[in-house]
Amino acid sequence: MFEAAELGHKLSKREYERQLPELRARLVQVQFALKQAKIPVIIIISGVDGAGKGDVVHRLNEWLDPRGVDIHAFWHETGEVRERPSYWHFWQALPPRGRIGLLFGSWYTEPVTQRVYGRIKEPELDAALQRIAWFEEMLAHDGALIIKLWFHLSKKALHERLSKLEKKPETHWRVLPTDWAHHKLYDKFIRVSERALRGTDSGHAPWRLVESTDERHRDFTAARLILEAIQNRLAHSAKQKVTPSRPAPKISITANGDRTILDRVDLNQSLTRDEYEEKLDKYQARLNRLAWAAYEIKIGSVIVFEGWDAAGKGSCIRRVTAAIDPRLFRVIPIAAPTDEERAHHYLWRFWRHVQPDGRVAIFDRSWYGRVLVERVESFARPEEWRRAFHEINDFEEQLVEHGTVISKFWIHISKDEQLRRFKEREAVPFKRHKITPEDWRNRQKWDAYKAATNDMVAHTSTEFAPWTLVSGEDKKFARIQILKTLCAHLEEAL
Amino acid sequence: MFEAAELGHKLSKREYERQLPELRARLVQVQFALKQAKIPVIIIISGVDGAGKGDVVHRLNEWLDPRGVDIHAFWHETGEVRERPSYWHFWQALPPRGRIGLLFGSWYTEPVTQRVYGRIKEPELDAALQRIAWFEEMLAHDGALIIKLWFHLSKKALHERLSKLEKKPETHWRVLPTDWAHHKLYDKFIRVSERALRGTDSGHAPWRLVESTDERHRDFTAARLILEAIQNRLAHSAKQKVTPSRPAPKISITANGDRTILDRVDLNQSLTRDEYEEKLDKYQARLNRLAWAAYEIKIGSVIVFEGWDAAGKGSCIRRVTAAIDPRLFRVIPIAAPTDEERAHHYLWRFWRHVQPDGRVAIFDRSWYGRVLVERVESFARPEEWRRAFHEINDFEEQLVEHGTVISKFWIHISKDEQLRRFKEREAVPFKRHKITPEDWRNRQKWDAYKAATNDMVAHTSTEFAPWTLVSGEDKKFARIQILKTLCAHLEEAL
Numbered sequence: 009m010f011e012a013a014e015l016g017h018k019l020s021k022r023e024y025e026r027q028l029p030e031l032r033a034r035l036v037q038v039q040f041a042l043k044q045a046k047i048p049v050i051i052i053i054s055g056v057d058g059a060g061k062g063d064v065v066h067r068l069n070e071w072l073d074p075r076g077v078d079i080h081a082f083w084h085e086t087g088e089v090r091e092r093p094s095y096w097h098f099w100q101a102l103p104p105r106g107r108i109g110l111l112f113g114s115w116y117t118e119p120v121t122q123r124v125y126g127r128i129k130e131p132e133l134d135a136a137l138q139r140i141a142w143f144e145e146m147l148a149h150d151g152a153l154i155i156k157l158w159f160h161l162s163k164k165a166l167h168e169r170l171s172k173l174e175k176k177p178e179t180h181w182r183v184l185p186t187d188w189a190h191h192k193l194y195d196k197f198i199r200v201s202e203r204a205l206r207g208t209d210s211g212h213a214p215w216r217l218v219e220s221t222d223e224r225h226r227d228f229t230a231a232r233l234i235l236e237a238i239q240n241r242l243a244h245s246a247k248q249k250v251t252p253s254r255p256a257p258k259i260s261i262t263a264n265g266d267r268t269i270l271d272r273v274d275l276n277q278s279l280t281r282d283e284y285e286e287k288l289d290k291y292q293a294r295l296n297r298l299a300w301a302a303y304e305i306k307i308g309s310v311i312v313f314e315g316w317d318a319a320g321k322g323s324c325i326r327r328v329t330a331a332i333d334p335r336l337f338r339v340i341p342i343a344a345p346t347d348e349e350r351a352h353h354y355l356w357r358f359w360r361h362v363q364p365d366g367r368v369a370i371f372d373r374s375w376y377g378r379v380l381v382e383r384v385e386s387f388a389r390p391e392e393w394r395r396a397f398h399e400i401n402d403f404e405e406q407l408v409e410h411g412t413v414i415s416k417f418w419i420h421i422s423k424d425e426q427l428r429r430f431k432e433r434e435a436v437p438f439k440r441h442k443i444t445p446e447d448w449r450n451r452q453k454w455d456a457y458k459a460a461t462n463d464m465v466a467h468t469s470t471e472f473a474p475w476t477l478v479s480g481e482d483k484k485f486a487r488i489q490i491l492k493t494l495c496a497h498l499e500e501a502l
Numbered sequence: 503m504f505e506a507a508e509l510g511h512k513l514s515k516r517e518y519e520r521q522l523p524e525l526r527a528r529l530v531q532v533q534f535a536l537k538q539a540k541i542p543v544i545i546i547i548s549g550v551d552g553a554g555k556g557d558v559v560h561r562l563n564e565w566l567d568p569r570g571v572d573i574h575a576f577w578h579e580t581g582e583v584r585e586r587p588s589y590w591h592f593w594q595a596l597p598p599r600g601r602i603g604l605l606f607g608s609w610y611t612e613p614v615t616q617r618v619y620g621r622i623k624e625p626e627l628d629a630a631l632q633r634i635a636w637f638e639e640m641l642a643h644d645g646a647l648i649i650k651l652w653f654h655l656s657k658k659a660l661h662e663r664l665s666k667l668e669k670k671p672e673t674h675w676r677v678l679p680t681d682w683a684h685h686k687l688y689d690k691f692i693r694v695s696e697r698a699l700r701g702t703d704s705g706h707a708p709w710r711l712v713e714s715t716d717e718r719h720r721d722f723t724a725a726r727l728i729l730e731a732i733q734n735r736l737a738h739s740a741k742q743k744v745t746p747s748r749p750a751p752k753i754s755i756t757a758n759g760d761r762t763i764l765d766r767v768d769l770n771q772s773l774t775r776d777e778y779e780e781k782l783d784k785y786q787a788r789l790n791r792l793a794w795a796a797y798e799i800k801i802g803s804v805i806v807f808e809g810w811d812a813a814g815k816g817s818c819i820r821r822v823t824a825a826i827d828p829r830l831f832r833v834i835p836i837a838a839p840t841d842e843e844r845a846h847h848y849l850w851r852f853w854r855h856v857q858p859d860g861r862v863a864i865f866d867r868s869w870y871g872r873v874l875v876e877r878v879e880s881f882a883r884p885e886e887w888r889r890a891f892h893e894i895n896d897f898e899e900q901l902v903e904h905g906t907v908i909s910k911f912w913i914h915i916s917k918d919e920q921l922r923r924f925k926e927r928e929a930v931p932f933k934r935h936k937i938t939p940e941d942w943r944n945r946q947k948w949d950a951y952k953a954a955t956n957d958m959v960a961h962t963s964t965e966f967a968p969w970t971l972v973s974g975e976d977k978k979f980a981r982i983q984i985l986k987t988l989c990a991h992l993e994e995a996l
Contacts, residue, residue: 033931040935065828070820074833075866081829088582112828326564334559334606335575339568347841372569437527441534 009202013160013217019225031231032071038238039076039108045242046105048152048352051234052114055159056197057190058166058183059220064159065112067227068234078103082113091306091364093410094118095143099359104351105151115140116204123200124193133200137207139402141253146399148212148250149392150353155237156213157230158205159220163194212250254398268462270477273420278482291491292331298498299332299368306365307501308412311494312374315419316457317447318429319480320487324419325370327487328494337368342377354378354396355403365411375400379464384456397467404473413501414473415494418461419480423454503696507654507711513718525725526565532732533570533602539736540599542646542846545728546608549653550691551684552660552677553714558653559606561721562728572597576607585800585858587904588612589637593853598845599645609634610698617694618687627694631701633896635747640893642706642744643886644847649731650707651724652699653714657688706744748892762956764971767914772976785985786825792992793826793862800859801995802906805988806868809913810951811941812923813974814981818913819864821981822988831862836871848872848890849897856901869894873958878950891961898967907995908967909988912955913974917948 042049051068053061069077080101089097095115103109119136122128128136144154161169170187173179190197205215216233220226279287302309311328313321329337340361349357355375363369378396382388388396404414421429430451433443450457469475476493480486536543545562547555563571574595583591589609597603613630616622622630638648655663664681667673684691699709710727714720773781796803805822807815823831834855843851849869857863872890876882882890898908915923924945927937944951963969970987974980 036933037931037935062828066824069828070824073816074819074823075816075835077833079828079832083829110828322567322569325568329568330560330564334556334563334573334604335577338573339571341569437531441531 009205010160010198010217013158013219014162014221015219016221017219017225017229018222019228021224024224024228027228031228031235034235034239035071035231036073038235038242039073041242042108042153042238043076043106046151046351047241048103048105049108049238050103050147050152050154051108051110052116052154052156053110053112053159054114054116054157055218055220056161056166056194058170058187059159059161060169060223060226061112061159063223064157064227064230065110068110068231071231072108076106077108077110079110079112082111082117088364091366092362093406093412095406096359096362098143099356102147102152102352102356104348106351115143116208120197120200120204124197133203134207137204139406141208141210142398142402144208144213145210145250145253146355146395146402147353149395152353153237153241154213155234156208156215157218157233158201158215159218159226159230161220163191165221166191166194210251210253252395268458269465270418270420270458270461273477273479275420275422275425275479275481277479277485279484279488281484284484284488287488288327288491291488291495292327294495295328295331295491295498296333298495298502299336301502302413302498303336303366305502306411307498308363308365309368309494309498310362310407310412310414311368311370312376312414312416313370313372313419314374314376314380314417315478315480316421316426317450318426318433318443319419319421320483321372321419323483324417324478324487324490325372327491328370331491332368336366337370338363339370339372342371342373355399358403362407375403376464376468379468380457380460383460384453397464400468401470401473404468404470408472413497415497416468416473416475417478417490417493418465418475419478419486421480423451425481426451503699504654504692504711507652507713508656508659508715509713510715511713511719511723512716513722515718518718518722521722525722525729528729528733529565529725530567532729532736533567535736536602536647536732537570537600540645540845541735542597542599543602543732544597544641544646544648545602545604546610546648546650547604547606547653548608548610548651549712549714550655550660550688552664552681553653553655554663554717554720555606555653557717558651558721558724559604562604562725565725566602570600571602571604573604573606576605576611582858586856587900587906589900590853590856592637593850596641596646596846596850598842600845609637610702614691614694614698618691627697628701631698633900635702635704636892636896638702638707639704639744639747640849640889640896641847643889646847647731647735648707649728650702650709651712651727652695652709653712653720653724655714657685659715660685660688704745704747746889762952763959764912764914764952764955767971767973769914769916769919769973769975771973771979773978773982775978778978778982781982782821782985785982785989786821788989789822789825789985789992790827792989792996793830795996796907796992797830797860799996800905801992802857802859802904803862803988803992804856804901804906804908805862805864806870806908806910807864807866807913808868808870808874808911809972809974810915810920811944812920812927812937813913813915814977815866815913817977818911818972818981818984819866821985822864825985826862830860831864832857833864833866836865836867849893852897859905869897870958870962873962874951874954877954878947891958894962895964895967898962898964902966907991909991910962910967910969911972911984911987912959912969913972913980915974917945919975920945 053065055061065079069079078101082097082101098115101109101111119128119133119140123130123133148154170183170191174183209215218226218229218233299309313325315321325339329339338361342357345354345357358371358375361369361371375396378388378400379393383390383393407414430443430447433439465475465477476489478486478489547559549555559573563573572595576591576595592609595603595605613622613627613634617624617627642648664677664685668677703709712720712723712727793803807819809815819833823833832855836851839848839851852865852869855863855865869890872882872894873887877887901908924937924941927933959969959971970983972980972983
């Protein structure tokens with residue numbers, strides 16, 4: 009593959025200087041246009057170490073308006089990065105709509121390096137590449153323009169370049185010890201990289217090779233490829249075409265609220281006050297110990313609460329937080345997104361709340377809004393919420409792979425019980441604020457929500473993150489069921 | 503002072519249960535009201551270790567609606583905290599308007615502990631307390647309701663409590679080794695704490711003592727004090743009265759643009775193309791080495807760019823970033839605040855961008871907007887922007903104390919030169935987007951901006967963070983002046 013980037017391309021100084029002003033002018037122009045069009049642009053700078061990727065980043069930063077560019081270099085892993093799933097760092101670096109993220113190093117670095125050093129086998133590399141492909145596809149679906157540049161240098165050219173840099177005192181510092189180590193591994197690196205590029209080349213995120221022997225040619229080509237990609241995107245529809253690599257979920261989507269998985273929840277279960285108090289003490293004490301034990305060995309938890317309006321999410325959450333040391337948990341209430349959140353992919357606002365290892369994140373409503381309220385209220389188009397099942401499973405799988413314990417609760421109540429609680433809320437002065445016209449409107453869509461819930465459970469109750477349907481008619485029973493489940497999940501993980 | 507919290511207060515179980523429902527109802531009610539009123543509430547939970555502060559946090563979290571509460575415990579310092587000035591962590595924990603931040607541990611913990619252990623002397627404690635007083639005053643000015651609760655326990659009561667907890671197997675784990683260590687230091691701790699409380703007690707952030715021998719009395723009193731403070735605040739004006747502890751700056755505020763410090767900038771300085779290119783190479787190479795050297799010993803930099811429209815901030819920034827490894831710097835362009843930023847004190851959006859040790863943060867416009875555009879356009883009231891001089895100096899002093907090197911540049915050009923550049927921008931197609939009607943409007947207020955700049959320099963050119971006025975008429979000269987200054991500042995610090 010890389011032979012195509014060993015053709016001896018050069019750009020004369022004269023030609024470079026002749027063409028540069030126009031190139032630069034155009035770059036700044038399209039940058040302005042994509043700000044207006046609110047397109048997020050992700051530029052990945054990768055390739056052979058020693059090909060001058062750092063210089064390219066410099067050059068691009070000089071030619072673009074730096075006010076619209078965020079440069080992210082993934083090198084030193086800080087504590088906050090190591091204590092979270094690896095993609096957390098990448099999510100933090102994604103540019104908001106209208107801005108350019110220049111990624112120096114990326115999600116490709118780690119899998120390729122690991123494979124070159126023989127620390128992972130081929131199937132593991134392929135799995136990592138598959139994850140990358142899905143990740144990029146998801147971002148493309150969301151409107152991101154992904155420009156992937158690969159800077160190539162033949163082994164011979166690399167050797168010459170490093171030797172030359174090392175000779176001069178003023179450039180000596182630019183050659184890192186790892187550069188020579190990588191030179192030794194060149195052939196292996198090229199083989200692994202070819203596989204990586206082939207496995208992740210797609211219409212919506214194509215790879216572009218840049219021959220890097222001649223510096224002027226390299227920088228000019230990089231800028232030209234970026235310019236063309238942006239121009240092309242601006243000229244065509246705002247939303248690019250993405251060919252999905254995975255079919256939409258196969259399990260048929262529920263049409264109405266008849267006979268769903270929720271109907272199988274036994275709502276007649278209850279506890280007496282005495283039973284409740286005894287069990288509450290028991291499981292809260294156990295959960296307290298388990299949360300500390302998990303903290304000690306750095307196992308984190310993500311707890312998701314979903315359910316009907318007035319199902320008792322808030323009071324269940326309070327019973328959970330009462331058990332756990334306040335230093336260990338954080339409650340994240342999910343309401344309307346802020347404008348910073350709206351400027352990103354819908355999952356971004358959840359990734360940003362991923363806690364460091366050993367902590368407990370409690371989500372009061374969650375990413376499942378995508379397939380519940382956004383589906384029912386048509387805030388998301390059918391292809392968007394259908395796709396979300398895959399996206400959500402990928403997200404949760406990453407958390408689980410990192411060692412996080414996920415517990416997801418849907419608290420179920422009957423429609424009659426909801427009505428009773430709504431009326432009660434309206435009658436009690438200090439509960440009145442908890443009931444809004446929106447709650448009544450949602451209630452009218454009971455069947456649509458029921459169908460959506462059924463699909464949600466069918467598609468996202470995975471072996472690594474199953475749903476727990478909670479019998480919520482009796483609040484006492486629900487609280488104990490949740491505490492007991494959390495204890496069981498943690499015991500299993502410890 | 504603490505004798506007032508050793509009176510033997512108790513609350514019977516019966517009385518507690520009788521009064522609790524109403525208290526809880528009211529708490530949730532006022533919580534809802536303060537959300538509407540967009541008041542941020544900061545509750546500080548501090549006092550004697552062993553007085554049950556953790557239990558109080560639990561109880562409050564149970565009684566309040568946890569969806570509107572963020573609990574922050576300042577205990578384990580993670581890497582991201584250690585690598586920044588100590589207040590960075592507190593700024594991150596400040597609640598946005600309408601929410602409650604429950605702070606378990608706070609800005610009091612460190613100075614008091616350090617003094618108890620004899621690691622700092624009395625004057626240093628007092629300086630830390632002074633900083634706290636100013637910090638709280640600043641938050642109160644911004645509308646925050648600050649509720650400071652001190653949980654007291656006599657030495658005897660503390661001993662009894664720890665012994666009792668330790669005896670029972672189910673509560674044994676709750677006694678930490680530090681609890682007994684602190685018991686030994688009790689008398690010293692009380693003396694230092696008294697000084698801390700006295701030094702930071704004010705009308706807008708008063709201390710409230712809570713006798714903690716009886717648990718029911720303790721929890722109930724804490725909740726009642728919080729309720730009263732919020733009710734009181736809601737009943738009175740939305741903006742509370744804050745008596746400033748420092749007078750407004752004494753140096754008279756400039757009335758118009760005649761004879762300002764800017765007139766002393768020699769705008770006739772220039773460089774030939776050859777001089778420029780030689781010096782550019784020289785200082786960029788030097789800055790590159792210095793930035794790496796600073797990174798090695800974890801000295802960070804903050805570089806601020808301010809100046810007239812079209813003064814050349816962008817092109818100067820590009821010459822700086824071209825010199826520094828992209829892994830080491832971040833450019834932070836300051837435009838209109840996002841809604842998350844608007845929900846906080848105006849300095850919050852700058853604190854959030856404080857980089858970890860050893861990195862370079864480049865601000866393209868900055869917190870000085872408060873005393874420039876916000877003053878001139880009347881976005882900030884006179885008392886607000888006048889106060890800002892102190893607030894900004896405090897902010898920068900904290901950065902400097904932490905070891906950060908601050909460089910602040912005001913790029914000056916003549917009014918004629920600005921006109922020339924505006925026209926040039928309008929004439930060149932790819933520069934046209936850089937000129938907006940707003941630029942022309944700002945130009946009409948030249949004298950007002952000039953006066954504001956004069957005051958800004960007068961009040962914020964401190965010994966620890968002086969302003970550099972840059973002669974910007976010749977762009978080449980300006981760039982070299984900036985690069986040279988940056989090198990000098992870093993050399994001095996290394």
